[in-house]
Amino acid sequence: MSSPVQSAWDNLRALPNRTLVELFEDGERVGKMGGRIEWDAEEGSNGILFDWSKTHLSDELLGGFEALAAATDFGGKRAALLTGEKINVTEGRAVEHTAQRGIGAEPSVEEAMALHARMRMLVEAIHQGALGEVKHLIHIGIGGSALGPALAVNALTRDLELVDVHVVSNIDGVALEEAFAACDPATTLVAVASKTFTTIETMTNAQSALKWLSDNGVTDPSGRVIALTASPEKAVEWGVDETRILPFAESVGGRYSIWSSIGFPVALAVGWDEFEAMLAGARAVDVHFSETEGRHNLPLRAAFADQYYARLRGCETRAVFAYDERLGLFPDYLQQLEMESNGKRVTSEGEPVNGPTAPITWGGVGTDAQHAVFQLLHQGTHLVPVDFIASIAPGDALDPAHHQILLTNCFAQGAALMAGGNMAADGKDPARAFPGDRPSATMLCDDLDAATLGALIAFHEHRTFANGVLMGINPFDQFGVELGKKMAKDIEGGEASFDPSTTELLKAAGLGG
Numbered sequence: 001m002s003s004p005v006q007s008a009w010d011n012l013r014a015l016p017n018r019t020l021v022e023l024f025e026d027g028e029r030v031g032k033m034g035g036r037i038e039w040d041a042e043e044g045s046n047g048i049l050f051d052w053s054k055t056h057l058s059d060e061l062l063g064g065f066e067a068l069a070a071a072t073d074f075g076g077k078r079a080a081l082l083t084g085e086k087i088n089v090t091e092g093r094a095v096e097h098t099a100q101r102g103i104g105a106e107p108s109v110e111e112a113m114a115l116h117a118r119m120r121m122l123v124e125a126i127h128q129g130a131l132g133e134v135k136h137l138i139h140i141g142i143g144g145s146a147l148g149p150a151l152a153v154n155a156l157t158r159d160l161e162l163v164d165v166h167v168v169s170n171i172d173g174v175a176l177e178e179a180f181a182a183c184d185p186a187t188t189l190v191a192v193a194s195k196t197f198t199t200i201e202t203m204t205n206a207q208s209a210l211k212w213l214s215d216n217g218v219t220d221p222s223g224r225v226i227a228l229t230a231s232p233e234k235a236v237e238w239g240v241d242e243t244r245i246l247p248f249a250e251s252v253g254g255r256y257s258i259w260s261s262i263g264f265p266v267a268l269a270v271g272w273d274e275f276e277a278m279l280a281g282a283r284a285v286d287v288h289f290s291e292t293e294g295r296h297n298l299p300l301r302a303a304f305a306d307q308y309y310a311r312l313r314g315c316e317t318r319a320v321f322a323y324d325e326r327l328g329l330f331p332d333y334l335q336q337l338e339m340e341s342n343g344k345r346v347t348s349e350g351e352p353v354n355g356p357t358a359p360i361t362w363g364g365v366g367t368d369a370q371h372a373v374f375q376l377l378h379q380g381t382h383l384v385p386v387d388f389i390a391s392i393a394p395g396d397a398l399d400p401a402h403h404q405i406l407l408t409n410c411f412a413q414g415a416a417l418m419a420g421g422n423m424a425a426d427g428k429d430p431a432r433a434f435p436g437d438r439p440s441a442t443m444l445c446d447d448l449d450a451a452t453l454g455a456l457i458a459f460h461e462h463r464t465f466a467n468g469v470l471m472g473i474n475p476f477d478q479f480g481v482e483l484g485k486k487m488a489k490d491i492e493g494g495e496a497s498f499d500p501s502t503t504e505l506l507k508a509a510g511l512g513g
């Protein structure tokens with residue numbers, strides 16, 4: 001007998017696939033497949049329009065996916081997420097990034113608010129000169145301790161940068177040297193961001209940053225260090241003064257940690273109010289996600305489309321193009337969020353999964369990408385669902401033509417992917433033929449400010465969670481990163497023997513004994 005989940009998938013597989021042109025015969029489609037999430041802004045409200053009408057989701061498919069959501073107990077799992085149950089079953093932990101935004105179990109929300117207050121005091125004290133003149137911050141961290149800060153600092157500091165922030169993640173010393181070259185040691189602080197405070201890249205880079213400070217005449221280098229961590233005791237052992245440790249809860253996952261003290265460089269660069277605005281934008285999405293049911297729940301609806309393309313149409317990748325220079329790092333951010341969360345092969349119960357899991361996330365910025373990779377999207381043999389992200393308000397103060405061309409190109413690409421056609425005069429040249437019926441979704445922001453960035457990130461967090469629920473997997477562990485780390489340690493320790501290829505490579509590089 002098949003399980004309710006299996007029946008829901010069987011039912012989905014039996015539904016007809018309609019073309020986008022056929023789907024648009026429904027005159028109400030744009031309204032049905034669009035939706036806004038809004039929040040209060042200085043003047044009125046701001047928001048994001050989520051237009052999923054150019055995807056192949058039909059009324060029947062939406063109904064089928066709603067049945068799947070019911071069979072996988074989406075409602076119960078969402079409630080468990082938002083009330084701090086231990087849903088990260090493989091690690092026996094709650095998952096409480098929303099508590100950082102005020103949504104969650106009361107003690108966790110209170111703890112988050114108290115830690116935010118402490119972070120705020122330090123940020124404001126630094127702005128007021130309590131640590132002397134501070135012009136630069138070298139933020140050292142990797143993975144979830146770097147990608148969020150790098151994204152947000154890059155996105156939000158075009159108009160205002162109170163402190164010049166350099167995010168360094170790679171162990172390749174070239175990365176750290178580049179930051180050194182851009183900073184004056186006398187006016188530089190170093191943030192060491194690591195949930196565990198053990199990550200080899202981060203700890204090695206932090207040590208070298210201390211050495212750089214002392215080699216360049218800073219008398220108390222460790223007095224220039226701020227630790228952002230869920231392991232404050234390890235930071236103390238490492239030599240950071242307790243007054244400059246900004247802790248966060250163990251239940252905040254690395255790739256979900258921008259909302260915690262890992263967001264310190266953002267607050268330092270753009271000020272506390274902007275950091276709070278980012279949290280408020282995320283909270284607006286949390287509220288929508290927690291209160292809206294079925295197809296009207298926008299992150300869930302996006303996950304329906306993700307599952308449709310990955311599992312029913314065999315798409316192995318999905319692409320994200322931000323038509324906004326400020327979101328240049330958004331695809332990188334999403335790669336960790338989605339691939340580290342849902343790139344799994346067993347369910348939460350340890351059983352093999354019943355279909356493909358996370359597709360490969362890739363992308364870039366428009367219009368650059370149009371002149372490089374869009375050829376494949378329009379005429380290649382892979383079907384790639386595309387997300388477009390754009391802002392109605394421009395980020396630049398140049399001739400408005402810049403922004404108009406940017407936006408018209410963004411919309412034209414979605415239209416062209418869907419419509420297809422033939423560019424030859426006689427309409428018959430196969431090399432000039434566009435098959436069309438290629439899907440895209442568009443996220444159109446009123447403006448790209450801190451609240452909008454928070455909302456965009458939270459939308460993708462919940463979309464990722466919803467995908468995990470529909471596939472029956474735990475999105476919150478990441479054991480897949482461990483084996484390579486262990487082998488690197490084994491090489492360092494000279495303990496292990498390796499395959500012939502690896503042994504030769506080590507020998508050629510003069511490594512590994």
Ligand SMILES: O=P(O)(O)OC[C@H]1O[C@H](O)[C@H](O)[C@@H](O)[C@@H]1O
Pocket residue numbers: 142143144145193194195196197198199202254255340478481
């Ligand atoms: O913050 P840390 O403990 O230094 O961890 C940094 C990163 O490394 C790990 O290997 C994980 O893959 C990431 O999820 C994590 O964000």
